[in-house]
Amino acid sequence: MNTIIFRTMAPLIVATMLLFAVYICLRGHNEPGGGFIGGLIAASAIAVLGMANGAQVTRRALRADPLAIAAFGVLMAGFSGVASLFTESPxxxxxxxxxxxxxxxxxxxxxxxxxxGVFLVVLGTVSAIALGLESRGGAD
Incomplete structure (x- = not known):
């Protein structure tokens, strides 16, 4: 799917999806949503960008390895639990x-x-999988 219309509209679609993903993530504790579904929406946006521009161009646009993003998310999520130990709480x-x-x-x-943290874990992991599938085994 490499039509001129798709390549032209992809940045607008991706920007809208990323904005919606952040909105869903931030409203997660008060209403339905949260880090997991927000991360899935953001990873879908990365997949759309990968379909429009190719996996290598999308990896360069991310400026960070998707698995490094996921690892940072694991550290954030872990730190959120450990922070309570500094206040002598469970x-x-x-x-x-x-x-x-x-x-x-x-x-x-x-x-x-x-x-x-969950948002970043899901974003990084699913983006790595999607970009790996889009690169067709490194041929891209």
Whole structure:
């Protein structure tokens, strides 16, 4: 699928999908969504980009190896659980920080860090698989 229409529309499709993936990931603890489904949507966007431009061009556009992204996500998710041990709480106990930004209070928490870690794990793993399949065994 290498038509001029698809190659032209792919960046718009990818940008929309990535924005939606971040939205789904960030609303995960209050409504349906979260890191897993957000990561799947983002990985699908990477797969679309790979179909339009080729696997090698997409790997260069990512600027990081997808498996390195997944490894960083594992570290983030693990750190979110270990952080509670510094407060002498049980493993994976939520820690909340309330940031005052003008008249708005932004709650930050370790569940958010965990969800972002899961997002990166799923994004990196599924992107590595998709780009590996798109490269047809390294022929790309």
């Amino acid at each position: 493993f994976m106990t939520s820690i909340w920080l309330y940031l005052e930004l003008g008249e708005t209070t932004v709650p930050l928490s370790t569940p958010l860090v965990f969800d972002l």
